Amino acid sequence: xxxxxxxxxxxxxxxxxxxxxxxxxxxxxxxxxxxxxxxxxxxxxxxxxxxxxxxxxxxxxxxxxxxxxxxxxxxxxxxxxxxxxxxxxxxxxxxxxxxxxxxxxxxxxxxxxxxxxxxxxxxxxxxxxxxxxxxxxxxxxxxxxxxxxxxxxxxxxxxx
Numbered sequence: 702x703x704x705x706x707x708x709x710x711x712x713x714x715x716x717x718x719x720x721x722x723x724x725x726x727x728x729x730x731x732x733x734x735x736x737x738x739x740x741x742x743x744x745x746x747x748x749x750x751x752x753x754x755x756x757x758x759x760x761x762x763x764x765x766x767x768x769x770x771x772x773x774x775x776x777x778x779x780x781x782x783x784x785x786x787x788x789x790x791x792x793x794x795x796x797x798x799x800x801x802x803x804x805x806x807x808x809x810x811x812x813x814x815x816x817x818x819x820x821x822x823x824x825x826x827x828x829x830x831x832x833x834x835x836x837x838x839x840x841x842x843x844x845x846x847x848x849x850x851x852x853x854x855x856x857x858x859x860x861x
Contacts, residue, residue: 731795735788742784749777766828768848772855773821780814783807813859820855824848 753774760767786807790797797804828848831839 727795731791734791738784738788738791742781742788745777745781745784749774749781753778765843765845765848766825766832768845768852769821769824769828772852773818773825776814776817776821779810783810816859817855820859821852824851824855 753771756767756770756774783806786799786803789799828843831843
């Protein structure tokens, strides 16, 4: 016949057909992550504090969207304050030395920051959309009180 049979599978098929998994080496995380976390901690803390300070000085100029920006900054700082614990974890070869309670708190804060950041960036995007596309419909409706309530709802939903 005119068709050729393949004697060996494609490279991807070879990988997918392995019956035993090779042990994954995480040694690079012990070397790579601590400096990255230290860098993120130092520059993230400086940048967020500068951003919050700028927000404080320009609160009236920027408008009600500041409520969401403030909450985003708080969520980011909360995450940044957990990074030194992660640095210690990786420097101690992935051994947690701070007790179970603090382990749970740092994991909670990591997830809280992740989803709060997404939530507040979404709120900022919707706020800007409404202000640009439907300015007359939302005029007077996007009050600080309502934005604080929306922010509280985001924190509560993310915390659940």
